[in-house]
Amino acid sequence: MMSLEEMKRLKKKYSITNAMIAERSGVPLATVQKVFSGATPHPRYATLASIDKVIQDYNEYGESFVAEPTYIYGTGAKKDIYSGKTVDDYLALPDDVRVELIDGVFYDMAAPTSVHQHIALSIGATFNNHVNSHGGSCIPFISPIDVKLGDDDKTMVQPDVLIICDRSKITYERIIGTPDMVVEIVSPSNSYMDTIIKLNKYKKSGVREYWIVFPKEKKIFTYFFEESDEPKEYSFDDKVSVRVWNNECEVDFAEIYKKISFMLE
Numbered sequence: 001m002m003s004l005e006e007m008k009r010l011k012k013k014y015s016i017t018n019a020m021i022a023e024r025s026g027v028p029l030a031t032v033q034k035v036f037s038g039a040t041p042h043p044r045y046a047t048l049a050s051i052d053k054v055i056q057d058y059n060e061y062g063e064s065f066v067a068e069p070t071y072i073y074g075t076g077a078k079k080d081i082y083s084g085k086t087v088d089d090y091l092a093l094p095d096d097v098r099v100e101l102i103d104g105v106f107y108d109m110a111a112p113t114s115v116h117q118h119i120a121l122s123i124g125a126t127f128n129n130h131v132n133s134h135g136g137s138c139i140p141f142i143s144p145i146d147v148k149l150g151d152d153d154k155t156m157v158q159p160d161v162l163i164i165c166d167r168s169k170i171t172y173e174r175i176i177g178t179p180d181m182v183v184e185i186v187s188p189s190n191s192y193m194d195t196i197i198k199l200n201k202y203k204k205s206g207v208r209e210y211w212i213v214f215p216k217e218k219k220i221f222t223y224f225f226e227e228s229d230e231p232k233e234y235s236f237d238d239k240v241s242v243r244v245w246n247n248e249c250e251v252d253f254a255e256i257y258k259k260i261s262f263m264l265e
Contacts, residue, residue: 001048001049001052002055002056007036007048007051007052010055010058010059011055014059016054016058018032018033018036020054021051021054021055023195023196024054024192025050025051025054025191025195026050026186026191026194026195026212026214026221027047027050027051028221030230032051035047035048035051044219044233046214046217046218046219046233046235047219047233049217050214050217050219083105084104085104085105085154086104086153086154087101087153087155087156088153089101090156091156098111098144100157100158101155101156101157102154102155102157102197102198102201103154103155103201104154107193107197109158109190110187110190112143112185112187113187114263115215115260115264116160116185116187116215118256118259118260119185119213119215119256119260120160120161120183120185121142122255122256123183123251124140124142124161126249127140127163127242127249128140130242130248130249134248136165137165137166138164138165138245139163139164139165139170140161140162140163140164141161141163141164142160142161142162143158143159143160143161144158145158145159145162145174145175146173146175147159147162147174147175147179148174148175148177149177149201149202150178150206155201155205156174159179159182159183160183160185161182161183162175162179162182163179163180163181164177164179164180165180179207180208180209181208181209181210181211181242182198182202182207182209183210183211183212184198184211184212184213185213186212186214188216194212195221199212199223203229207225208225208226208244209222209223209224209225209244210222210223210225211223211240212231215260215264216264218235218236218264219235219236220233220234220235220236220238220240220253221233221234222234222243235253236253236256236257237254237257239253240253
């Protein structure tokens with residue numbers, strides 16, 4: 001990994017903005033600003049590693065790297081062909097096509113990795129055990145399950161893990177309405193989706209709590225929108241509490257990491 005001084009040098013050389021780094025790395029903009037201003041004298045290793053990767057990629061690929069990522073469904077497809085879509089268009093797709101619909105645009109979905117699957121299963125199991133022990137109306141789900149997000153007919157997503165406490169939103173086929181909580185596990189090809197597009201959409205739609213898990217960086221960002229737009233950062237050494245359940249449920253990421261560490265070597 002480059003030194004912070006080398007990062008600053010390349011950042012200046014290529015005119016890379018803090019906003020570009022935040023969008024590509026998933027590190028909050030405020031954190032990026034503090035790292036480069038010196039306000040945070042000893043940044044976490046995972047934070048620096050994420051920033052380092054963005055600058056390294058830009059150094060290798062140049063200006064094409066900061067162009068808006070093309071996640072539109074269909075290889076080489078023009079964006080206007082796959083925009084202006086509705087839930088009816090989504091439901092008409094073949095069963096073997098994996099896309100999400102966000103604000104009328106189809107976004108391709110990469111197949112989940114083994115690490116991704118195990119983390120989702122572990123978090124979902126923890127949530128399910130909590131419900132079994134404490135009762136209540138909440139029900140956790142894991143992907144794939146369709147979620148018609150919000151009140152419009154232009155968004156259908158498949159969160160990795162979610163919690164629904166209003167059972168009237170649950171139908172036999174899918175979820176119709178906004179989840180109370182969503183967890184997304186980042187894959188190398190979908191960081192921009194989870195940290196920018198979905199983050200903004202979930203917040204706007206009324207999701208109360210949103211976790212983004214970064215397996216390679218071994219970190220978790222948690223948002224509790226009722227209190228702040230800024231995330232809290234955790235590592236795979238931590239236990240992370242579920243805010244929508246008044247911190248009564250904890251996900252032990254250290255235990256999860258013990259089972260997947262050999263996959264990340």
